[in-house]
Amino acid sequence: MPDLSTATFILPAQAQLTSQQAALQRQVLAFIRHHRRDEQAAVFVIEGDAGSGKSVVLNAVFTALQQAARSGSDPALAGLDAHLLVNHNEMLKVYKEVAAHTPHLYKKDFVKPTPFINRQRKVGGLTDVVFVDEAHLLLSRPDPFNQFTANNQLDELLQLARVLVLVFDPHQVVKLKSHWDVGMLRRHLQGHTVRRFALNQQMRVQDSSVSDWINALVYRQLRPLPQPRHFELRIFDDGQPLYDWVRARNRAYGLSRLIATTDFPYRVLDDRTWYVDAGTLHLPWDKINFTDRPWASRPETVDEVGSIYTIQGFDLNYAGVIIGPSVDYDPVSDRIVVQTDRFEDQEAMRRRGDLDDLASARAAIVLHTLNILLKRGRLGLGIYACQPQLRQRLQALA
Incomplete structure (x- = not known):
């Protein structure tokens, strides 16, 4: 496998999560165990600045969840159906490359939001857990050119999942069609069980x-x-x-x-x-x-x-x-x-x-x-x- 850790959010083989990141991983997995059978989406929001290690944790949690779900090593997570979405072509390539070389991960686990939403609307039913990296890139208006005809991708996902895990940073919104801010996110999550965790360490810029x-x-x-x-x-x-x-x-x-x-x-x-x-x-x-x-x-x-x-x-x-x-x-x-x-x-x-x-x-x-x-x-x-x-x-x- 190419060494993706040098240029991306993938940790090197011998590296460990920081104590804050490890605590976040435990909390997310506990949240999923508790809400895995909910009929209304429960939402865990991971916040933090660019370079704070949000995607590092998301990848670690998703990998741990899929390994537990597919190996049966954790009865509380066994058999869960989980997917990770990211509305960014280059990051999606990394996730799929990792999946090709990681036990219990499949390339089909990773997809962009629009095709996932359109497919699940046809299939029906609730997906157990949906992770969304770079959730601030979710569309907040229709985009027929990219085959998204509803009004808001987050609203769609809230109807399709029992648990949503979102990585969110309003300071990384780069298109008006995916405009988000903190107040807007709060309004769309009203009525749902929501847990937040803010990563406050700068893991990239080394000063x-x-x-x-x-x-x-x-x-x-x-x-x-x-x-x-x-x-x-x-x-x-x-x-x-x-x-x-x-x-x-x-x-x-x-x-x-x-x-x-x-x-x-x-x-x-x-x-x-x-x-x-x-x-x-x-x-x-x-x-x-x-x-x-x-x-x-x-x-x-x-x-x-x-x-x-x-x-x-x-x-x-x-x-x-x-x-x-x-x-x-x-x-x-x-x-x-x-x-x-x-x-x-x-x-x-x-x-x-x-x-x-x-x-x-x-x-x-x-x-x-x-x-x-x-x-x-x-x-x-x-x-x-x-x-x-x-x-x-x-x-x-x-």
Whole structure:
């Protein structure tokens, strides 16, 4: 089996869950035992920031549950029917690859939400347990193009499962058609038994001062750059030296990639090559990945620019982040400003009439995208900002 642990949420063979993660696993399994025969869905919500290890725990719990259900080692879990859903193509590939090499896991256990919902509606009856990774990517409006014609995928799943286990982070919502916030989630779960557990440790970015600095930035506040001892944080004045830095770190440490906010033209269904231009850098966007291997683990992608659609949920050793034109700096207020009209992902911004403050929701999409990208690197982060005022301010703070 390929070593997926180096680039993904899969733990290395000898690694262990942290004490907090292990406690969460015990609580989820106990919750499932208690509610496995309920007629109305009971919901366990796992919360936490990007890089807090949510998917690590979900994978561990699902594996333990399926092994117990199919081996009969735990009578309280024996015979359970369970599925894990994720609305993210690259993460789904990882889950299926793991299933191919793990006893008691099958590739059919893992599926995207829409086909699962459509299939279960035809079959009828309740599924015992449904896990949803990246539940903030569940559709919250119809999407006929992707064959989802109901109003909300969470509402559908609440009618199809006895127990739902959700991984949820409202700060990783990246499309308006999957718009979620904490209040909205609470409203949709009203009337159901709900347990919550928040993971509060940063497991990816290996320096708390850096993760604190990133958190401030995505809340539009610019602070002086920290000086971490065990993490490399650099600001670049051009995209080409950033790319050179990424390539050098990739040669030395592996798993180093260049990634960017979705501020550069591309068309998903167009076969032509689309490029990211950042200063003197001219490099192709990632393309639709038709292989079985995740984008981040393919060596040739060091010469591409990744997006949230290829990197969300994955770990890098070093991340070079291009902050595109939609994110700028206002020297009067000394704050980050967002220009949503410069954001090129028009599918993510597609208008919906049920949001009270559409402008704020669109700005949040841009900042969520930035948050996801800035928290990819375990060991280092390099940044190039396309907008001159933001670039100059970051250099001054460095």
